[in-house]
Amino acid sequence: MTPINPLFDSFPERRGTCSAKWDGMAEGVIPMQVADMDFRSPQCVIDALKARADHGMFGYSFAGDAFFEAACGWQARVHGCTGNKEEILPAAGVITGLQWAMKALTPEGGCVILLPSYPPFMSVPENLSKPLHPVTMPNQNGRWELPLEALERELSREDVNAFILCNPHNPTGRIWTREELCSMLSLCKKHGVTVYSDEIHGDIILPGEEFVSVLSLPEELAGEAVVLNAPSKTFNLPGLQTSCMIVRNPAQRKKIAELMGRNHVPGPDIMGFAAATAAYTGGEEWLREMVRYVAGNLDVMADFFARELPEISFIRPQATYLAWLDCRKTGLSCKELHEKFLSAGVSLGVGTNFGETAGEGFMRLTAACPRALLTEALRRMKKALHG
Ligand SMILES: Cc1ncc(COP(=O)(O)O)c(C=O)c1O
Structure with missing residues (x-):
């Protein structure tokens, strides 16, 4: 079994803290759209x-x-x-x-x-x-x-x-x-x-x-x-x-x-x-660990899409904790994707906000969160598309 990562596998409740990411989203929805991390900052900062x-x-x-x-x-x-x-x-x-x-x-x-x-x-x-x-x-x-x-x-x-x-x-x-x-x-x-x-x-x-x-x-x-x-x-x-x-x-x-x-x-x-x-x-050591953890999350995502949801793919980012998901094979517009994902309890960044034509059919996912939360978000995405 993979050992628990004390830095990144969990985070304190963010709802009720005026979090734009969590409190900006309906109860029960996993927010993956805002580019902030569900990780506590380095101890030296605190x-x-x-x-x-x-x-x-x-x-x-x-x-x-x-x-x-x-x-x-x-x-x-x-x-x-x-x-x-x-x-x-x-x-x-x-x-x-x-x-x-x-x-x-x-x-x-x-x-x-x-x-x-x-x-x-x-x-x-x-x-x-x-x-x-x-x-x-x-x-x-x-x-x-x-x-x-x-x-x-x-x-x-x-x-x-x-x-x-x-x-x-x-x-x-x-x-x-x-x-x-x-x-x-x-x-x-x-x-x-x-x-x-x-x-x-x-x-x-x-x-x-x-x-x-x-x-x-x-x-x-x-x-x-x-x-x-x-x-x-x-x-x-x-x-x-x-x-x-x-x-x-x-x-x-x-x-x-x-x-x-x-x-x-x-x-x-x-x-x-x-x-x-x-x-x-x-903060350098914390950053090194964080980047390693995010890279692991990207591996989990790539594997999940390849095996469970092949109509979604992404070019692995070289930097950032963001994944720009190519959902065009679903045949759905961003609007439709957003609605389907939301009703399955997960919110992603809407591609058309990044360019009406260039972003159509894409959704952005923030992959800087505990792996268990990411896995649940992916499961909900699959449920949204496959029922
Ligand atoms: C490329 C880029 N620039 C700027 C920002 C926002 O920076 P700030 O909150 O410091 O204005 C973001 C946030 O996601 C970003 O991705």
């Missing part, structure tokens, strides 16, 4: 938050040296990226950072994204009235490909000045190679397009895979990119809303900081900084 709370003083604060040193130390140790603390602008969440960076640097003009796409990459430019120029990633020979020619066509449009890169890519879990990143950034440089690289999933790299951060690319390609990362996906802290914008170009950094300052944009709070500092300092 201890740091307790210590901060025990102090009892919650006055106005700022990001201290310890936070910047921990964030830079993590990038250097885990990703081999050197940088210094002056380059980091803290933000209350990656999407908040993206929004303000985009507003400061490229407030007008078109924006290119890859489809399928994490939904805010469509709504953030749209909210700024920036026309969207989506490029669909083809799925060829069991791999999500980079459509370079189509990408160049969109990047070279007169009005385009922004490209949102998702590295690793949500929802497919694809990691872009160094060559692919260089090609994309070269095209952006050639056409005067600012790159916003969302690397929030960059720490969740499955065994045997290698992540390349835009921060590790040559200065002439990446010197004007805005890189967004956070400890939130990595250590399951999204409720603490703490992220980093890494902006190497001083003029760009000044523009973003001034705009956020003028608009009184709140940054992360003291608890977020305490948690992030602790996680980046002492």
Whole structure:
């Protein structure tokens, strides 16, 4: 018998805790749609938050040296990226950072994204009235490909000045190679397009895979990119809303900081900084274990679909704990799939939210939960389709 994994095989009740994932779903339904993990955060984070709370003083604060040193130390140790603390602008969440960076640097003009796409990459430019120029990633020979020619066509449009890169890519879990990143950034440089690289999933790299951060690319390609990362996906802290914008170009950094300052944009709070500092300092071993556990969950899923539900398949993600399920062989639309799954007691991310055409027939499953819960969710999916 497999021994109980004390870190990941169970978690405290989340219903009744204002959990967007659990309390946002009807009683009895297993929520697999929201990208947060049903794992407790590393003990070092819990201890740091307790210590901060025990102090009892919650006055106005700022990001201290310890936070910047921990964030830079993590990038250097885990990703081999050197940088210094002056380059980091803290933000209350990656999407908040993206929004303000985009507003400061490229407030007008078109924006290119890859489809399928994490939904805010469509709504953030749209909210700024920036026309969207989506490029669909083809799925060829069991791999999500980079459509370079189509990408160049969109990047070279007169009005385009922004490209949102998702590295690793949500929802497919694809990691872009160094060559692919260089090609994309070269095209952006050639056409005067600012790159916003969302690397929030960059720490969740499955065994045997290698992540390349835009921060590790040559200065002439990446010197004007805005890189967004956070400890939130990595250590399951999204409720603490703490992220980093890494902006190497001083003029760009000044523009973003001034705009956020003028608009009184709140940054992360003291608890977020305490948690992030602790996680980046002492969370590495927990992360290694977590990634190993998620890889095991992906094995269970692949095996289940192959044997029990062959009309559903997925290309194994290289990163993230997300599985982008190809359900097209069921012949059902996303709407129908969603309804059937819900009535069987399981909720998945609806593919069309990631692109109306590119996502049709796909559903996204968050595989970061105890294996027993995942197995029950899979059983319910089968029941939904086979009765
Ligand atoms: C690619 C990507 N970026 C950003 C976010 C959200 O980040 P935040 O909560 O820090 O705004 C998510 C959450 O799922 C994500 O998948």
